Amino acid sequence: MLPGACRADPARPGRPQGLDPVVAVEMTRIAVIRNPKSHGNRMNPPGPTPEGVRLAEPFGRDALRTVLEDFAREGLDLLVIDGGDGTVxxxxxxxxxxxxEDLPLLAVLPSGKTNxxxxxxxxxxxxxxxxxxxAARQAEPRIKERPPLRISWTDGHRPCLQGFFFGVGALVKATNLSQKVHKVGFFHNLAVGVTIATATFGALFGGARDEWREGVPARLTLDGQAQPGEERFAVVATALKRLPFGLKPFGAPREGLKILDVDAPPRKLLKALPxxxxxxxxxxxxxxxxxxxDAQNVALAGCAPFVLxxxxxxxxxxxITLGPALRFLVG
Structure with a gap:
């Protein structure tokens, strides 16, 4: 398997056919991956871990992989991710x-900055x-499914990534700005709002070559069809249905991989943005x-950095494609 591939490890067989899903039986094998440096866990340190629940606080990707391999070897019904979007x-x-393919049920504790x-x-x-x-002890736990975005480099030299919100161009600049926003005490939806407002102000009133308006090299192909243009103000992708503040940049909420593609420099932004x-x-x-x-397969070339x-x-x-849907426990 290429290093950049994100297929299931053949050493980890899937659940044998004919067995009921794990949610149909009592979930007794539970583990928590906690990021102690996440905003919520630093502000409000968690209490003692309940007896019988395994807790790990790995530092770095290699340590995290070792912990997950141990959990997989021992068997796991529910994996709780205690951190922000980056930890997820x-x-x-x-x-x-x-x-x-034998994935546990997941639960996400919103301990990050934006979640x-x-x-x-x-x-x-x-x-x-x-x-x-x-919630896990309920006779019929509430489950929601979400397929992650799967980001792969075609050279195969880097492991693929999975996440839920991807962007190039203005999104990268906004992410860099958001780090400063967090340092002055804005978090959660407020941080998203301040970042969007500041980025919008720059894009509205900057000149054509202003840092907020200029494009980045990004050649886009959707399901084998090359899209016009080689520079873009932004390309944004997600498989999520709901965003903070009820924003709907991809249109009506729906399933699937959704794309917003914006020319550089953005035209009539004051009129178009609402x-x-x-x-x-x-x-x-x-x-x-x-x-x-909407697309099933997205190719993006140009070497511009991206945010996930x-x-x-x-x-x-x-x-960029969709990975297999993940199951999340919800309250």
């Missing part, structure tokens, strides 16, 4: 290589480990350089 991204990126996935799942900000364990963010199906957006698309769930990564020749 790191865990789910390693699941195919550690658990193979976009938790918002989409409808998790309350106060949802902690005790509430998650109580239409884009509200999700309105306005045909004139296309002529203004704002395109919403709040962290910036080195760009390159990328392929």
């Amino acid at each position: 991204r790191d865990v789910i990126s390693l699941l195919p290589h550690t658990f193979g 976009v996935l938790a918002i989409d799942l409808g998790a309350q900000r106060e949802w902690r480990l005790e509430e998650a364990l109580n 239409l884009v963010l509200s999700g309105k199906a306005e045909p004139k957006l296309e002529s203004m350089g704002y395109r919403r698309r 769930d709040g962290e910036v990564f080195e760009g390159g020749e990328l392929v």
Whole structure:
């Protein structure tokens, strides 16, 4: 298997056919991956871990993989991820290589700064480990499925990533800005709002070559069809249905891999932005350089860096698809 592949590790066989899903039986094998440096855990340190629940606080990808391999070897019914979007991204990126196809049920405790996935799942900000364990004990636990985005480099020299919110161009700049926003005390939806407002102000009133308006090299191909243009203000992708503040840049909530593709420099932004963010199906957006698309396979070339769930990564020749749906326990 190529190093960049994200297929299930053949050493981890899937659940034999004919067995009931794990949610049909009592969940007794439970583990927690906790990021002690996440905003919520630093502000409100968790209490003692309940007896019988395994806790790990690995530092770094190699340590995390070792922990997940141990959990997979011993067997796991429920894996609780106690951290922000970045912690979720790191865990789910390693699941195919550690658990193979026999994935445990997941639960996300919104302990990060923005918690976009938790918002989409409808998790309350106060949802902690005790509430998650109580939810798991229900006779019919509530489960939601979400397929992650799968980001692969075509050279195969880097392991693929899995996450839920991808962007190049303006999204990378906004992410770098958000780190400063967090340092002055804005978190959760407020941090998202301040970042969007500041980025919008720069894009509205900067010149054509202003840092907020200029494009990045990004050649886009959707399901084998090359899209016009070699520079873009932004390309954004997700498989989520709900975003903070009810924003709907991809249009009406729906299943699948959704794309927002914006020309550089953005045209008539003051007029287009409310239409884009509200999700309105306005045909004139296309002529203004704002395109919403659905795709199964996305290719992106140009080497511009990209952001995935709040962290910036080195760009390159990328392929974006949907991974198998993950099951999340919700309250």
